[in-house]
Amino acid sequence: MKYILMMNGTKTDFGEYAKWSKQDMEANVAFMRAFSKQLKDEGVFVATEGLGWPGQAKLVRASKDGTPITDGVFPESKEFLAGYWIVDVESPEQAYKIAARASAAPGPGGAPSNMPIEVRQVLGSHSDLGL
Amino acid sequence: MTPLPSDPPIEPLLRDLTPQVLGIVVRRFRDFAAAEDAVQEASLAAATQWPRDGLPQNPCAWLTQVAFRRMTDHIRSESARRHRESEAALEMEQLTPPVDAAPESDHDDTLILLFMCCHPALTPASAIALTLRAVGGLTTAEIAHAFLVPESTMAQRISRAKQNIKGSGIPFQLPTTEERAQRLRAVLHVLYLIFNEGYTSSAGPDLRRADLSYEAMRLTRIVHRLQPDDTEVAGLLALMLLTDARRQTRTNAEGELIPLSQQDRSLWDRQQIAQGVAVLSATLPKGAVGPYQLQAAIAAVHDEAPRVEETDWPQILALYDLLKRMSDNPMVALNRAIAVAMVHGPMKALELLNALKTDARLADHHRLDAVRAHLLELAGDHVGAVRHYRAAAGKTGSLPERNYLLAQAARLSSKLPLTNEQE
Numbered sequence: 380m381k382y383i384l385m386m387n388g389t390k391t392d393f394g395e396y397a398k399w400s401k402q403d404m405e406a407n408v409a410f411m412r413a414f415s416k417q418l419k420d421e422g423v424f425v426a427t428e429g430l431g432w433p434g435q436a437k438l439v440r441a442s443k444d445g446t447p448i449t450d451g452v453f454p455e456s457k458e459f460l461a462g463y464w465i466v467d468v469e470s471p472e473q474a475y476k477i478a479a480r481a482s483a484a485p486g487p488g489g490a491p492s493n494m495p496i497e498v499r500q501v502l503g504s505h506s507d508l509g510l
Numbered sequence: 511m512t513p514l515p516s517d518p519p520i521e522p523l524l525r526d527l528t529p530q531v532l533g534i535v536v537r538r539f540r541d542f543a544a545a546e547d548a549v550q551e552a553s554l555a556a557a558t559q560w561p562r563d564g565l566p567q568n569p570c571a572w573l574t575q576v577a578f579r580r581m582t583d584h585i586r587s588e589s590a591r592r593h594r595e596s597e598a599a600l601e602m603e604q605l606t607p608p609v610d611a612a613p614e615s616d617h618d619d620t621l622i623l624l625f626m627c628c629h630p631a632l633t634p635a636s637a638i639a640l641t642l643r644a645v646g647g648l649t650t651a652e653i654a655h656a657f658l659v660p661e662s663t664m665a666q667r668i669s670r671a672k673q674n675i676k677g678s679g680i681p682f683q684l685p686t687t688e689e690r691a692q693r694l695r696a697v698l699h700v701l702y703l704i705f706n707e708g709y710t711s712s713a714g715p716d717l718r719r720a721d722l723s724y725e726a727m728r729l730t731r732i733v734h735r736l737q738p739d740d741t742e743v744a745g746l747l748a749l750m751l752l753t754d755a756r757r758q759t760r761t762n763a764e765g766e767l768i769p770l771s772q773q774d775r776s777l778w779d780r781q782q783i784a785q786g787v788a789v790l791s792a793t794l795p796k797g798a799v800g801p802y803q804l805q806a807a808i809a810a811v812h813d814e815a816p817r818v819e820e821t822d823w824p825q826i827l828a829l830y831d832l833l834k835r836m837s838d839n840p841m842v843a844l845n846r847a848i849a850v851a852m853v854h855g856p857m858k859a860l861e862l863l864n865a866l867k868t869d870a871r872l873a874d875h876h877r878l879d880a881v882r883a884h885l886l887e888l889a890g891d892h893v894g895a896v897r898h899y900r901a902a903a904g905k906t907g908s909l910p911e912r913n914y915l916l917a918q919a920a921r922l923s924s925k926l927p928l929t930n931e932q933e
Contacts, residue, residue: 380907381658422636422667425659467659469635502909504765 381425381467381501382474384481386494387458390433399487406485407492414481418466423477429462465501474498520560523569524553525728528647531573533619536682539581542626543672546644548580549573553647620645621736622684624729625693627671628700631678636671637700638707643668646725656708656722694737698746698802701730705750709757723754734789741793745803748793751786752809755779767914771818783813804833823852840872844881856888876905880915887922896923 486492654664708722830846851859883898
């Protein structure tokens with residue numbers, strides 16, 4: 380079963396991250412790179428992507444003639460997706476364990492950031508015979 | 511060696527030969543992990559060379575020879591890596607496989623390989639991947655496609671499975687007689703999981719996944735041929751045949767699920783049903799009855815009803831009663847509840863479901879809600895049915911199933927007065 384592990388943050392969170400020291404930033408990036416490699420080595424990796432920052436995010440709706448109407452004004456409390464991993468695991472518990480590892484990514488001063496990771500199942504196409 | 515029209519298709523031939531060749535290579539070199547890689551490489555080489563140059567006279571010997579060469583290379587590079595005297599490598603250089611390399615006992619080898627790949631020390635996902643490659647002869651790319659993961663991930667999963675086998679010191683030999691029954695159950699479970707994984711829409715983007723059901727049936731047929739007296743092996747094969755016979759009608763052209771009661775029975779594969787029934791019937795005089803045989807018998811009762819109204823529900827209920835005595839799987843109890851509803855009415859079945867609610871294994875499972883919704887609908891409680899169809903839709907891990915459950919809810923709620931709908 381596949382799960383998506385999502386890192387979300389408010390604009391404030393992104394702003395804080397932008398102020399990290401070079402050393403903290405490098406440690407975090409190194410962790411993320413190593414983490415993806417571990418997932419590959421463990422045979423659970425499906426995909427990972429990082430997203431552009433909220434400053435460039437737009438909400439798009441279709442106008443009456445179908446052309447896009449864009450809006451970049453969001454409430455302060457809105458959480459934005461920063462990046463995600465998709466893993467293929469044998470149980471939800473295994474996905475939670477992997478999410479906890481991501482959550483422990485180093486923050487300022489190298490301490491675990493304990494950032495929240497949202498875990499959601501990716502729907503498959505087969506249905507269990509239920510035997 | 512030019513390709514002749516009479517040449518058998520290469521892919522199935524390679525798949526059939528894989529366990530034989532692997533058996534020979536493992537026996538010679540006693541390194542399962544490396545031998546398995548070597549055979550996969552030999553197989554990939556054959557897949558490019560044979561269509562071009564034609565089939566070799568003895569495909570098994572050809573594959574064995576190429577795999578032996580790969581093993582020699584592997585051992586050489588290993589010893590070089592270890593900065594050792596290359597005595598072993600030199601010795602290997604002398605190795606030439608007999609041209610007519612025939613497996614010592616390919617039947618036993620295939621069984622041994624299955625026991626290894628489906629060892630309880632492996633997680634189901636690794637056992638499935640390794641079985642498909644080492645015994646099924648599929649390429650890593652094919653397995654990765656079937657499970658919709660990157661090829662490198664599947665390669666890593668297979669390689670870790672082999673490390674596990676190495677680490678736990680599982681020998682390349684048949685398990686003892688005492689162990690054997692239990693280990694065979696593990697093999698059947700893995701084959702069942704492969705079948706189930708492929709049991710889905712036969713339309714559109716999912717076409718490839720249907721191959722998994724085919725592979726599971728092919729491998730189960732092999733086990734059945736090797737263990738003709740095991741009634742549960744026959745039971746699993748019959749179950750697969752009888753279930754797969756309805757494949758064409760399980761979904762419509764758009765991939766939407768169609769429940770058993772609404773399938774077009776004229777499109778069921780009668781020949782496959784006859785095969786399944788024959789395999790199952792052959793086990794009856796042998797006495798022992800197990801869960802796969804009972805599941806197959808239930809599938810046969812459904813398959814043999816010309817119209818849904820003619821389904822022999824008392825017979826199905828009797829089979830579920832037997833099955834329930836053998837298994838504490840809550841899914842069995844859940845499926846049995848449907849049979850109870852058809853024989854004794856939905857109220858009786860709903861009482862059974864209330865008792866199941868406390869089972870932790872079912873507590874958050876969508877099927878408990880889905881069955882309850884179905885029973886409530888039968889009982890005429892459409893408001894309750896809509897609620898539970900929607901609850902089930904929120905819990906399932908399958909997209910076609912979620913769409914089906916939401917469609918059931920929508921169908922019923924469109925008939926409800928608005929006030930009830932708001933509940």
